Amino acid sequence: MSVKIPTSIDQLPNSNPRFIGQEVNRVEDPSLLTGRTQFIDDLVLPGMLHCAILRSPHPHAKIVSIDTSEAEKLEGVLSVATGKDAKELTNPAPTAPEGWGAYCLAADKVRFVGEPVAAIAATSRYIAEDALELIEIEYENLDVIVDAHKAAQDGSPLIFEEHGSNVMMQRVFTWGEVDQAFADADHVVTEKYRWNRLGANPLETYGCISKWDLLENSLTLWASVQSQSHVALGRAVVLGLPSNKVRVISQPHGGSFGGKGGFRGPDIAAILSRKAGGRPVKWIEDRMEYLGGGAGQSWDRHYELSLALTNDGEVTGLRVKLLDDLGATAEAFGTVSAAKPLAAFVGCYAIPVAEYDLTMVVTNKLPGAPYRGMGPPPHNWALEQTMDVAARKLGLDPTEIRRKNFIQPSQFPYIIPSGNEYDSGEYEAALDGVLEMSQYKALREEQARARQEGRYLGIGVVNTIEPGVFDWNAYAIVGVQGTGVPEGVTIAIDIMGKITCKLGFSLEGQGQYTVVTQVLADYFNVEMADIEIVYQDTLSAPPHFGPGGSRLGVAITGASLGAAEMLVDKLCTVAAVLMQTERENIEFMDGFCRIKGMPDAKMHFAEVAGAILARSDLLPPGMDPSPQATFAWTAAGRTQADDQGRAKSYLTAANACHVVLVEVDIETGHTEILKYFIVDDCGTRLNPSNVEGMTQGGVAQGVGAALLEEYVYDEGGQLLTSTFMDYLMPSVYEVPMTEKKALVTPSPFTPLGAKGAGEGSMHTTPAAIMCAINDALSPLGIKAHEVPAAPNRIWSLIQQARAGESR
Amino acid sequence: MDTTRKIQMNVNGTSYSDEIDVRTTLVDFLRVNCGLTGTHVGCEHGVCGACTILWNGNAVRSCIMLAVQADGSEISTVEGLAPGSELHPIQQAFMEEHGLQCGFCTPGFMMSIYEMISRNPDPSDEEIKDVLGGQICRCTGYQTIFKAVRSAIDKMAAANKSAAQG
Ligand code: FES
Ligand code: FES
Numbered sequence: 001m002s003v004k005i006p007t008s009i010d011q012l013p014n015s016n017p018r019f020i021g022q023e024v025n026r027v028e029d030p031s032l033l034t035g036r037t038q039f040i041d042d043l044v045l046p047g048m049l050h051c052a053i054l055r056s057p058h059p060h061a062k063i064v065s066i067d068t069s070e071a072e073k074l075e076g077v078l079s080v081a082t083g084k085d086a087k088e089l090t091n092p093a094p095t096a097p098e099g100w101g102a103y104c105l106a107a108d109k110v111r112f113v114g115e116p117v118a119a120i121a122a123t124s125r126y127i128a129e130d131a132l133e134l135i136e137i138e139y140e141n142l143d144v145i146v147d148a149h150k151a152a153q154d155g156s157p158l159i160f161e162e163h164g165s166n167v168m169m170q171r172v173f174t175w176g177e178v179d180q181a182f183a184d185a186d187h188v189v190t191e192k193y194r195w196n197r198l199g200a201n202p203l204e205t206y207g208c209i210s211k212w213d214l215l216e217n218s219l220t221l222w223a224s225v226q227s228q229s230h231v232a233l234g235r236a237v238v239l240g241l242p243s244n245k246v247r248v249i250s251q252p253h254g255g256s257f258g259g260k261g262g263f264r265g266p267d268i269a270a271i272l273s274r275k276a277g278g279r280p281v282k283w284i285e286d287r288m289e290y291l292g293g294g295a296g297q298s299w300d301r302h303y304e305l306s307l308a309l310t311n312d313g314e315v316t317g318l319r320v321k322l323l324d325d326l327g328a329t330a331e332a333f334g335t336v337s338a339a340k341p342l343a344a345f346v347g348c349y350a351i352p353v354a355e356y357d358l359t360m361v362v363t364n365k366l367p368g369a370p371y372r373g374m375g376p377p378p379h380n381w382a383l384e385q386t387m388d389v390a391a392r393k394l395g396l397d398p399t400e401i402r403r404k405n406f407i408q409p410s411q412f413p414y415i416i417p418s419g420n421e422y423d424s425g426e427y428e429a430a431l432d433g434v435l436e437m438s439q440y441k442a443l444r445e446e447q448a449r450a451r452q453e454g455r456y457l458g459i460g461v462v463n464t465i466e467p468g469v470f471d472w473n474a475y476a477i478v479g480v481q482g483t484g485v486p487e488g489v490t491i492a493i494d495i496m497g498k499i500t501c502k503l504g505f506s507l508e509g510q511g512q513y514t515v516v517t518q519v520l521a522d523y524f525n526v527e528m529a530d531i532e533i534v535y536q537d538t539l540s541a542p543p544h545f546g547p548g549g550s551r552l553g554v555a556i557t558g559a560s561l562g563a564a565e566m567l568v569d570k571l572c573t574v575a576a577v578l579m580q581t582e583r584e585n586i587e588f589m590d591g592f593c594r595i596k597g598m599p600d601a602k603m604h605f606a607e608v609a610g611a612i613l614a615r616s617d618l619l620p621p622g623m624d625p626s627p628q629a630t631f632a633w634t635a636a637g638r639t640q641a642d643d644q645g646r647a648k649s650y651l652t653a654a655n656a657c658h659v660v661l662v663e664v665d666i667e668t669g670h671t672e673i674l675k676y677f678i679v680d681d682c683g684t685r686l687n688p689s690n691v692e693g694m695t696q697g698g699v700a701q702g703v704g705a706a707l708l709e710e711y712v713y714d715e716g717g718q719l720l721t722s723t724f725m726d727y728l729m730p731s732v733y734e735v736p737m738t739e740k741k742a743l744v745t746p747s748p749f750t751p752l753g754a755k756g757a758g759e760g761s762m763h764t765t766p767a768a769i770m771c772a773i774n775d776a777l778s779p780l781g782i783k784a785h786e787v788p789a790a791p792n793r794i795w796s797l798i799q800q801a802r803a804g805e806s807r
Numbered sequence: 808m809d810t811t812r813k814i815q816m817n818v819n820g821t822s823y824s825d826e827i828d829v830r831t832t833l834v835d836f837l838r839v840n841c842g843l844t845g846t847h848v849g850c851e852h853g854v855c856g857a858c859t860i861l862w863n864g865n866a867v868r869s870c871i872m873l874a875v876q877a878d879g880s881e882i883s884t885v886e887g888l889a890p891g892s893e894l895h896p897i898q899q900a901f902m903e904e905h906g907l908q909c910g911f912c913t914p915g916f917m918m919s920i921y922e923m924i925s926r927n928p929d930p931s932d933e934e935i936k937d938v939l940g941g942q943i944c945r946c947t948g949y950q951t952i953f954k955a956v957r958s959a960i961d962k963m964a965a966a967n968k969s970a971a972q973g
Contacts, residue, residue, distance in 0.1 A: 025902050032910030033898040035845015035885040039911065042844035126828060203849045203857060203945045204911045254847065254911025255945050287850040509909030509946050689905040689951075696948035697908065724854035724943070732939040732949040 003631065005561045005751050009684065013568070013588045014525050019518040020752070023689040024528065026514040028507055037507065040207035040224045040251040041284050048209065049078055049121040049276055051269050051283035052128035054135055055293055056110035056117050059146070059364035059717025060157065061139040063109060063117065070134035071120060076127040079275035081268065082118045083107035089271055093264075093331035094237050096479040100160060100168055100330035100362065104238070104267035109142065111159055111328035112366050113719055114293030116264055121272035121281045144364050144717045148302060148325035151361045159328055159362040168330060168360040169478065173644050175417035176353030181317030185308035189390045193303040194786040195378040197711040198704065199296035200371045201729060204254025206294055207284040210269035214278060218245040219270055224253035226260040226508060227546045232538040238267050248538040252507035256547065257701070258370035260508075263295040263332050291727055292719045295332045297711050298371035300325035305382040313394050313401045315349055315387075320379065321357040327365040334368025335360060337375030339475040343467035343650040344376060345418035347383050348427045349405040354417040358477070364717045372701060373762040374549065376467070381767040384462045385785070388771050392778065398461045398771070399435065403428060419646025420467070420474075422653035423747045423755070426681065427463060430657040430743050433679040437741055438659040443675070446661075451779065456664045457674070458776025462768040463657040466682070467650035468756015469635050470549025474649030476641030483640055483647075487555035488542025488632030491520065491563040495613050497606025499524060501560065502534045504544030505552070510758055511690045512552050516560050518687060523564045524605060525591035543632045550756030553686060554652065558633030558751040566629035571608045577620050578603060578611060636749070652747050652755035654682035656695075658768040660736075664776045669795030671707055671773055676736040681743040683755035692740060694760035699738055702765020704730040707788050814878040818843060819887030829875050834858045836874035837884060845885040845914050849943065856942035859915035860884050866922040885914035888921065896962035897921060897955075906955030908946035916942050920956055924963060
């Protein structure tokens with residue numbers, strides 16, 4: 001049957017919905033709050049061994065020899081693995097573009113500091129780590145390349161000799177008559193930007209237990225993974241196992257933000273398990289391993305961005321040139337982050353033509369991984385900051401230049417030059433809302449007064465699009481294939497009338513089990529406590545992907561509603577027989593199958609479900625006696641990418657406008673955030689407190705990006721920020737307590753009108769803070785175009801400006 | 808040199824003793840030897856605060872203490888906050904104010920907050936910030952945690968008042 005999914009709350013079969021759209025308590029919380037939720041490191045299996053990994057101290061070196069004989073002799077050590085085993089038993093990691101992966105244990109050479117070279121499984125982690133010290137390795141150092149510009153040049157040391165170059169991809173994508181637009185422009189503004197490496201750093205690092213059973217030819221993997229089916233497929237490819245013999249069991253995990261992919265660890269533990277006769281092997285990444293060798297470094301980028309403008313500030317063309325440093329390999333899928341900006345290339349603006357000149361290189365640093373936002377946050381900063389530079393040049397207020405260029409509400413659905421379609425939006429209303437909330441004029445006055453007193457206040461006004469509900473086609477330009485990301489659930493009613501919903505992802509923090517519970521409780525008009533969410537592993541669940549790309553809230557709502565519609569159709573068919581009428585006379589409302597026009601002629605769904613299970617004598621012939629339904633949702637209307645990468649990819653375009661006031665201390669270079677205001681429009685809010693949590697959490701990560709977080713490699717390829725003492729995470733002292741307001745422009749295309757919101761402010765906050773800092777420093781003629789704007793960096797800029805003045 | 812030692816401690820009112828490697832950290836002892844896995848490890852180098860527990864009433868980071876240092880002491884962990892089926896007011900406040908997302912940091916936060924409120928039932932915003940400043944949460948951006956602390960303080964004051972009146 002074709003299923004029609006409600007696109008607004010008032011289309012639900014409930015005359016008085018009590019849960020959806022409300023700030024209900026989360027069903028996840030009682031167990032989390034009492035320490036009962038079982039995270040991966042809490043899980044203990046019979047016969048389980050513990051893995052420790054030996055990592056390369058060199059950024060680029062040939063492995064001459066490895067001697068593990070002493071380690072093998074240590075009491076408690078059960079298996080040892082090196083690159084030789086990896087080569088014999090596994091395949092290199094699959095990548096997009098193809099052919100830039102490596103074995104899970106370095107086979108012939110190491111390509112970055114922290115690369116795994118050997119591993120031990122022992123009866124305790126303490127013993128496994130002792131054993132690492134007994135392994136002898138001889139290396140022969142090779143020339144090191146850490147600079148992306150140099151890496152791209154001919155004659156530079158090669159990370160992958162077989163490719164003859166460090167350039168993974170170089171292409172210019174042209175969308176419209178860009179040369180013409182720039183030739184015709186009254187003004188062209190070009191600026192350069194540097195975004196340094198930072199990363200997800202969920203509070204729980206990665207962890208897994210691998211059990212490779214030779215007899216069964218199967219792998220069971222318990223792990224803290226974000227997208228379990230994707231991880232399962234990867235393991236089947238890497239370990240050469242049939243896909244239906246790989247079972248991934250995703251444990252609840254302590255945050256992900258893109259970083260819980262399980263880079264190498266599961267495969268290393270699998271080899272050790274196989275060599276230990278199939279005993280389960282646990283590997284828990286420690287924080288230093290995460291920082292230096294995990295899936296936690298993202299966005300090492302060099303930008304040049306140009307705007308073509310008319311005299312009155314209309315933007316007529318956009319050029320973006322990106323040199324993206326992906327580190328040593330493409331195996332952690334950082335490459336998709338360079339493709340994702342296509343989903344919202346022109347931000348909130350009706351810029352008619354655009355060009356993307358993209359170069360991706362490999363260097364001797366940790367492979368780049370996804371992080372919340374998946375690539376647009378640096379792009380958004382470059383675009384928004386250049387809008388400010390242009391405004392300053394044309395004598396416009398930052399709000400004016402934005403207002404002049406907004407896509408208007410009447411233009412939706414709107415196709416941007418890079419091919420994606422925006423569903424709906426009210427960008428000017430969001431701007432006006434936040435200007436009013438922040439009392440923008442008064443802020444400008446405050447700024448002027450402060451300047452009189454010799455203080456440097458700055459205001460950032462930034463608006464962005466958060467592309468929501470990702471689709472694989474969004475990443476076609478880097479070689480990802482496919483269209484559609486099915487997300488499925490199975491809903492069942494038991495003989496006592498209680499409802500279970502089975503799905504294929506575990507807890508991560510966004511509260512999606514609560515959302516499903518809200519949706520189903522209202523759909524069936526029961527209490528939330530009457531709905532039980534049941535997690536299923538990769539071999540049990542219907543087709544699924546899980547969280548990622550600001551997608552799951554919308555997708556799981558669609559799946560739940562689709563399955564509910566199917567199940568209710570069956571209930572109504574049976575109710576018609578039981579009430580001796582035709583199917584078309586039956587409707588479902590407030591939990592009852594009832595005869596249209598006869599409000600008292602009705603049966604509760606539980607009663608009908610009970611009859612399906614226990615009264616086969618009453619069922620229509622041929623009906624299977626099972627009150628359950630499975631439905632997988634994917635976004636409709638998605639298209640294959642054309643040769644310029646253009647596709648309808650991300651289904652929704654949420655919008656946010658932030659206003660931030662900062663003060664830069666020009667003696668120390670320190671930035672303090674004084675006030676922060678947000679208007680956010682992500683369509684219908686299924687659970688407003690979930691959304692606010694995503695928004696505020698994104699602000700925190702955005703503050704980290706703009707001011708604190710940076711992975712620093714020295715010229716020799718050594719990581720200098722390998723603990724939380726050097727890699728600075730935002731604390732309550734740095735993160736502003738924001739004032740927020742919601743604007744609700746429902747999506748016309750999605751279940752209940754909701755839009756993707758999970759990446760939240762990460763798209764906006766870094767740009768907003770940087771624009772504010774640049775606003776503060778503009779009287780000194782300073783452009784701070786490198787993040788993070790750490791005090792030392794800003795202080796140096798101030799010193800240079802002063803030296804320039806006194807000359 | 809003797810590398811093992813027998814130790815004993817009371818955790819949430821229950822006595823645990825075991826013969827352990829002297830290098831065993833306190834958090835490993837609690838999680839592995841006592842099976843109390845509600846205390847989490849986020850950094851293992853004393854920065855994030857996820858592993859915070861109470862040691863003789865003081866909030867400490869159990870990842871940078873050795874178990875032998877806690878021999879003979881009284882320990883409280885998150886499992887001790889709500890031994891029955893009712894949540895502790897701090898837990899209740901975290902739930903109502905959405906003070907958690909992934910919940911991995913939360914036990915550490917709650918133990919620090921518990922210690923603060925036991926020392927000072929009426930802390931100022933600055934004092935609260937001072938305590939929260941020692942804990943890292945990657946998910947929430949702290950705003951709802953701050954609200955949860957305020958709400959927990961009110962709940963506990965109300966409970967004390969009604970206990971005193973009753
Ligand atoms: S785990 Fe102890 S402070 Fe981070
Ligand atoms: S709730 Fe996830 S780290 Fe705090």
